[in-house]
Amino acid sequence: MSRAFMIALGVLLCAACADSSGRGPSPRLDAGPGPDAGPGSDAGPMCAAGEIECDGACTDTSTDRDHCGACGSACAVGEVCSGGTCGLSCGGSTPMLCGDACVDTSASSTHCGGCDSPCVAGEVCSGGTCGLSCGGSTPTLCGDACVDTSTSRMYCGADPTTCAGGTVCASGEACAGGTCGLTCGGDLTNCSGTCTNTDFDPGNCGACDTACAAGEVCSGGSCSVSCGTGLTNCSGTCTNTDFDPGNCGACGTACASGSVCSSGSCSVSCGAGLTSCSGMCTNTNVDRGNCGACGTTCAAGSVCSSGTCTVSCMTGLTNCSGTCTNTGVDRGNCGACGTTCAAGEICTGGTCTVSCMTGLTNCSGTCTNTSFDPSNCGACGTACAGAEACVSGTCRPLGGGGFTGMTGSTWEVVTAVGQRGLQAWVPAGETYMYLGSGTGFRRHDIAAMTTSALAAPPSSLAGWGSPALLLGDIWEIVPPNILRYDIPTNTWATVRSDVAGSSTAAMTVVDDAGMLWSYRSGNVLIRYDAVANTITEFPTGASATSQTRLGYDATTNSIYFGGAFGAGFHRFDIATSTVTTMAPHPEGGLSDTFCADRSGHIYAAGGCGGPTMFQYDIATNAWARIPDLPTSGCNGSCSVHADGWLYVEDMGTSSHRIQLF
Numbered sequence: 001m002s003r004a005f006m007i008a009l010g011v012l013l014c015a016a017c018a019d020s021s022g023r024g025p026s027p028r029l030d031a032g033p034g035p036d037a038g039p040g041s042d043a044g045p046m047c048a049a050g051e052i053e054c055d056g057a058c059t060d061t062s063t064d065r066d067h068c069g070a071c072g073s074a075c076a077v078g079e080v081c082s083g084g085t086c087g088l089s090c091g092g093s094t095p096m097l098c099g100d101a102c103v104d105t106s107a108s109s110t111h112c113g114g115c116d117s118p119c120v121a122g123e124v125c126s127g128g129t130c131g132l133s134c135g136g137s138t139p140t141l142c143g144d145a146c147v148d149t150s151t152s153r154m155y156c157g158a159d160p161t162t163c164a165g166g167t168v169c170a171s172g173e174a175c176a177g178g179t180c181g182l183t184c185g186g187d188l189t190n191c192s193g194t195c196t197n198t199d200f201d202p203g204n205c206g207a208c209d210t211a212c213a214a215g216e217v218c219s220g221g222s223c224s225v226s227c228g229t230g231l232t233n234c235s236g237t238c239t240n241t242d243f244d245p246g247n248c249g250a251c252g253t254a255c256a257s258g259s260v261c262s263s264g265s266c267s268v269s270c271g272a273g274l275t276s277c278s279g280m281c282t283n284t285n286v287d288r289g290n291c292g293a294c295g296t297t298c299a300a301g302s303v304c305s306s307g308t309c310t311v312s313c314m315t316g317l318t319n320c321s322g323t324c325t326n327t328g329v330d331r332g333n334c335g336a337c338g339t340t341c342a343a344g345e346i347c348t349g350g351t352c353t354v355s356c357m358t359g360l361t362n363c364s365g366t367c368t369n370t371s372f373d374p375s376n377c378g379a380c381g382t383a384c385a386g387a388e389a390c391v392s393g394t395c396r397p398l399g400g401g402g403f404t405g406m407t408g409s410t411w412e413v414v415t416a417v418g419q420r421g422l423q424a425w426v427p428a429g430e431t432y433m434y435l436g437s438g439t440g441f442r443r444h445d446i447a448a449m450t451t452s453a454l455a456a457p458p459s460s461l462a463g464w465g466s467p468a469l470l471l472g473d474i475w476e477i478v479p480p481n482i483l484r485y486d487i488p489t490n491t492w493a494t495v496r497s498d499v500a501g502s503s504t505a506a507m508t509v510v511d512d513a514g515m516l517w518s519y520r521s522g523n524v525l526i527r528y529d530a531v532a533n534t535i536t537e538f539p540t541g542a543s544a545t546s547q548t549r550l551g552y553d554a555t556t557n558s559i560y561f562g563g564a565f566g567a568g569f570h571r572f573d574i575a576t577s578t579v580t581t582m583a584p585h586p587e588g589g590l591s592d593t594f595c596a597d598r599s600g601h602i603y604a605a606g607g608c609g610g611p612t613m614f615q616y617d618i619a620t621n622a623w624a625r626i627p628d629l630p631t632s633g634c635n636g637s638c639s640v641h642a643d644g645w646l647y648v649e650d651m652g653t654s655s656h657r658i659q660l661f
Contacts, residue, residue: 062153063094063102069192085192087203087211095323105321107138107146137340142166150178150343177343197326243274243281359471360531367531369471369514371427394428402554402599405617407626407646408659414647415449416655418442421637423474424466424509424551424595428642434474434485435637435649436461441485446641457483457492464547464564464592466507466637468516470530476508477518477526484530499526499535506548507594509559511574517559519548525559525572540579542570549604551596553618560602560618565589569616586614586623593648595638597660603646608634613648630656 047058054061054071061067061084066074068081075086082090082102090102098105098115105111105128110118112125119130126146127136134146142155142163149158149166156175158166169180189198191208198204199221202212206221216223232241234251241247241264246254248261255266260281262270270281277284277294284290285307288298292307302309313324320327320337327333328350331341335350346355356367363370363380370376371393374384378393385395421437426446433444438460444451459481461467467476467485474485479499485492501520508518516528523545525538540561547564560582562569566589571580585604593605593613600619603626606612611629616622629648636650640660649655 065100083192085209089203091196091201091203091323096321109144151175153180156180197329240282240287243283245280359473371514373514374512402642403597403601403644403660405599405601405615406661407615408661409627411627411630411648411656411658413630414655414657415451416653417444417451417649418653419451420463420592420635420649420651421461421465421467422595422639422647422649423469424507424637424639425468425598426639426641426643427469430469430641433639433641433647434467434469436467436476437463437465454485455490455492457485458494459483462503462505462507464505464507464635464637466509466595466639468508468510470510470514470516475510475516475528475530477506477516477528479503479520479526482516482528495530495533496535500524500537504545504548504563507550509550509552509596511552511559512554512557512598517550517552519544519550519561521545525561538572538577540570540572542568542579542581544568544570547592549590549592549594551594551602552598553596553600553602554598555600556618560596560616562590564592564594565607583616583621583623586625587612591634591636593634593636593638595640595646597640597646598642603638603640605629605632605634605636605638605648608632627658630654 047053051058051060052071054064054067059067061069061071063081065079065081068075068086069084075081079086080090080097080100080102082094090097094102094104096103096105096111096115098111103111105113105115107125109123109125112119112130113128119125123130123132124134124141124144124146126134126138134141138146138148140147140149140155140158140160140163142149142152142158147155149155149160149163153169153175155163155166156169157178158164167180169175189196189204189208191198191204196204198206198208202216202223204210205212205223212223230240232239232247232251234241234247239247241249241251243261245259245261245266248255248266249264255261259266260270260276262274262281270276273283274281275284275290275294277290282290284292284294286304288302288304288309290296291298291304291309298304298309302311311319311324313319316326317324318327318333318337320333325333327335327337329347331345331347333339334341334347334352341347341352344355345352354362354365354367356362359369360367361370361376361380363376368376370378370380374395376382377384377395417435419435419437419440419442421435423434426433431446433446435442435444436457439456441454441457441461442451443454460478461476461483462478465476465478467474473487476483477499479501480497481494482496482499483492484495499520501522501524504519504521506519508516510516514530516530518526520526523540523543525540527536527538528534544561544563544566546566548561549564550559550561552559556571557574559572559574560570561572567584569582569584569590571582572578573580587607589607591605591607594603596602600617602616602618604614604616606614611632613626613629614623615626617624631650631654636648639647641647644660645657646660647655647657
């Protein structure tokens with residue numbers, strides 16, 4: 001049975017299934033019902049995922065020239081719609097122009113493998129080949145299309161087996177690793193949802209939406225006339241001075257009326273192998289303006305070869321299925337056409353490699369934080385011994401090797417920080433200490449002893465909390481939110497807003513594995529993995545829901561916690577998830593001033609109204625008094641700097657420090 005017959009049969013069967021309105025079944029298998037328009041109203045057609053209704057019909061505004069990017073936004077004559085943006089050429093996820101529409105011939109059931117090559121009824125298009133099931137680089141069937149849910153803008157992050165739960169990326173976003181975002185890796189730039197190299201893209205030359213004129217190419221981010229071998233740029237026009245009667249032998253040398261230019265000299269006839277086209281001797285085998293015959297002009301971006309127009313790519317680019325691309329950085333054609341990098345990888349130098357987020361290092365194909373990874377401490381391959389922990393990129397012995405527990409004899413006065421909520425742990429070498437509570441957020445320059453106000457958070461910080469430094473950013477967990485502060489840009493972001501329970505004004509601390517810890521109502525410890533963006537909860541059974549104090553100790557790999565002014569003081573063993581009640585504070589309960597040196601010691605002020613300060617020794621499960629504070633530590637906070645100082649502030653009005661050894 002012929003392929004054409006099967007196509008015709010499929011059309012007849014679809015026509016027989018149409019309802020009385022003449023509208024056939026939805027072309028998408030997973031199209032859900034549209035919004036309820038209310039009784040007696042016309043709800044319009046049920047559109048597939050990734051489509052919207054425009055003028056009573058379902059359409060994909062990412063490729064529809066009449067509704068490009070939005071209903072009614074029509075492209076001009078000669079333009080096409082690609083990625084929801086009008087332009088002179090197709091690109092991104094729909095690189096091939098078929099008719100007047102930009103399509104992806106690797107997944108289009110009507111243009112499978114090439115324009116006007118439809119699949120028969122019951123078949124799907126996967127990898128540019130019609131078949132009964134999806135596979136290869138587009139393994140998931142979503143509606144009637146085979147897609148890669150890790151990169152598909154229409155089904156971003158959908159279940160690779162069922163296509164459930166996906167997201168349609170917004171205009172201007174791209175899908176990478178199953179997540180919609182505005183960032184392209186390597187040397188690529190996100191232009192209207194398409195990652196492109198603005199050094200070479202004629203539609204986005206030097207910057208998005210900067211299009212080169214017809215006849216120009218984009219080189220090094222600048223539009224310019226590009227003349228091929230044998231051609232000369234005469235006043236902005238590429239011409240062959242061997243045959244151009246207006247520039248015969250040299251620019252500006254014109255032949256007299258009735259003569260032609262042959263081999264750079266004016267004469268009355270053309271030489272062997274040349275044809276006179278409008279008085280100009282030309283080789284129709286290679287002339288783009290007269291390809292194969294006089295007047296046959298090749299389109300922009302193509303050359304004339306053996307009398308036929310073909311795609312031409314400038315130096316450094318490769319023709320992959322009709323698209324010029326840089327295989328040195330193209331994730332879909334990395335090193336060679338058709339070689340696709342896996343999710344989470346980028347193409348660098350023609351090789352797919354793991355792409356690690358800021359603060360992480362690629363160690364043998366694994367992204368890790370060398371500040372905390374005992375197998376890659378400070379640098380890839382630097383492993384700590386069995387009795388050592390990796391602290392701030394340095395291997396330190398367990399059992400109190402970082403700090404001995406000895407302190408100085410007197411407290412020094414430092415400039416008042418003006419804010420409650422000190423960062424409880426400051427890694428070695430850091431020059432700033434961050435602090436905040438409520439909507440106030442500040443940075444303290446440790447060397448200059450000056451404090452400056454920073455951008456306010458989008459929602460309140462914990463009233464008696466502490467921010468934590470991780471992956472080069474400042475973090476704080478305040479249920480229901482997880483907040484992140486970007487230090488270079490002085491901007492905040494709400495990373496998550498689905499943390500269960502309510503806030504207990506708890507501190508936020510970070511462990512040696514790079515995990516954030518805090519506490520919520522219901523007596524539950526919270527652990528947040530910032531790299532995987534996952535939350536894990538650990539019910540403790542211990543009451544500590546009033547201004548919960550937390551500290552991390554590397555020698556026992558444990559979280560020590562308790563409620564302010566409560567008698568309970570507890571240890572949570574991270575490895576076993578067990579809770580143990582420890583010796584209570586000598587004055588009956590913890591105050592707000594509480595921090596750990598990660599070397600076997602906890603520091604906590606005495607009860608309100610007095611200046612007492614205590615050190616808890618984890619090895620002996622005992623408290624001991626250290627030099628008294630110059631002021632009360634009741635409503636303050638404290639911070640241990642790995643360079644050897646313990647800082648304490650009282651309501652932001654006074655600040656002091658004492659040396660640790």
